[in-house]
Amino acid sequence: MKIDDGLCKILIVLLTLISSTLLSCTPAPESEVADIQAVTDNKTEITGGPPPLVVDTSAPLLLDEPAEDEETFAVATTQAAAENTACFVCHANYMTEFLADRHAKANIGCVNCHGQSFAHRNDENNITPPETMYSADKIDSSCQNCHKAHDIPAKKIIARWAERGLDKTDPNRIVCTDCHGDHRMKVRTVIWDKKSGKLLRTNKGD
Numbered sequence: 001m002k003i004d005d006g007l008c009k010i011l012i013v014l015l016t017l018i019s020s021t022l023l024s025c026t027p028a029p030e031s032e033v034a035d036i037q038a039v040t041d042n043k044t045e046i047t048g049g050p051p052p053l054v055v056d057t058s059a060p061l062l063l064d065e066p067a068e069d070e071e072t073f074a075v076a077t078t079q080a081a082a083e084n085t086a087c088f089v090c091h092a093n094y095m096t097e098f099l100a101d102r103h104a105k106a107n108i109g110c111v112n113c114h115g116q117s118f119a120h121r122n123d124e125n126n127i128t129p130p131e132t133m134y135s136a137d138k139i140d141s142s143c144q145n146c147h148k149a150h151d152i153p154a155k156k157i158i159a160r161w162a163e164r165g166l167d168k169t170d171p172n173r174i175v176c177t178d179c180h181g182d183h184r185m186k187v188r189t190v191i192w193d194k195k196s197g198k199l200l201r202t203n204k205g206d
């Protein structure tokens with residue numbers, strides 16, 4: 001019948017319109033996603049569940065420990081006052097690390113010690129260093145900006161040294177992080193000169 005044919009044509013036109021609209025809603029390119037992520041990071045609310053992270057599955061695996069389960073994750077994010085989720089996208093093994101966690105609870109986040117480091121965190125090639133790195137000779141003085149004195153019984157100090165199985169023999173080389181936290185990475189995939197920020201070595205390529 002004629003009227004049905006007309007209806008049919010209208011329907012086909014409508015369907016074509018709808019499907020072409022749908023097709024134009026393809027996801028934003030990855031670089032845009034990263035930008036949006038950077039902008040929304042500051043506003044991310046701390047809730048009971050995992051935050052809405054954009055995880056780059058093609059990024060190299062940085063963990064030298066197995067990934068934490070969801071429960072650990074939720075606890076770490078709800079207790080922490082500082083917002084470290086932008087760094088946890090790649091540095092997930094710092095979610096439960098003592099120094100990072102203890103300071104996060106005092107509202108001192110990764111960015112307070114390492115800088116906002118937008119270029120570092122948005123670099124998919126992982127060759128841009130963070131803004132602030134600490135060579136061995138800079139560690140104690142950086143901690144001492146906030147922790148002036150250290151009044152701990154010798155017994156406790158010796159016990160800690162023994163417990164951590166440290167083998168430095170030159171007392172001048174001992175730094176705060178030898179005894180506190182588990183903040184140094186055991187396995188490195190990218191090495192920068194900590195003073196100049198120059199890229200020295202990566203695991204991909206050379």
Ligand code: HEC
Nearest residue numbers: 086087089090110114116117121126130133187188189190
């Ligand atoms: C896109 C992934 C990514 C994000 C996001 C990221 N990092 Fe990194 N970061 C890396 C990689 C890769 C390395 C090199 C790790 C290695 O050697 O295995 C690194 C190394 C570092 C280092 C070690 C530098 C040194 O002393 O050698 C620091 C500090 C650091 N990141 C801080 C941060 C902070 C702070 C944030 C959040 C503001 C952050 N990163 C977010 C990928 C990332």
Ligand code: HEC
Nearest residue numbers: 084087091094100103108109110113134139177183184185
């Ligand atoms: C209170 C300051 C402070 C905070 C907070 C902090 N860091 Fe660090 N970070 C340091 C110092 C100091 C070093 C150098 C430690 C060393 O070499 O023993 C360091 C070293 C590192 C390294 C390189 C370790 C290596 O193997 O050379 C990475 C990666 C890193 N921090 C990531 C983070 C991330 C991610 C966070 C937040 C979750 C964070 N840091 C929070 C002070 C801090």
Ligand code: HEC
Nearest residue numbers: 099102103106108112139142143144145146147176177180
């Ligand atoms: C920006 C200031 C700041 C810097 C830099 C800083 N801290 Fe802290 N740190 C704090 C604050 C604030 C607390 C929480 C104090 C509290 O709650 O009693 C804390 C807590 C700690 C604690 C736990 C103390 C306790 O009683 O449990 C240790 C250990 C510690 N810091 C070591 C370090 C080391 C090692 C460094 C250098 C890598 C460092 N801090 C750098 C401010 C800082």
Ligand code: HEC
Nearest residue numbers: 140143144147149150151152156157160161174175176179
């Ligand atoms: C040889 C091991 C050792 C070294 C090195 C060391 N500490 Fe400690 N520190 C201890 C022990 C043990 C305690 C007792 C509390 C604990 O169990 O953490 C302690 C406690 C602390 C505390 C909490 C109590 C307090 O006095 O406020 C802070 C903060 C701290 N250390 C900061 C530092 C800083 C900063 C440095 C570097 C300048 C440093 N420590 C170097 C072993 C060490």
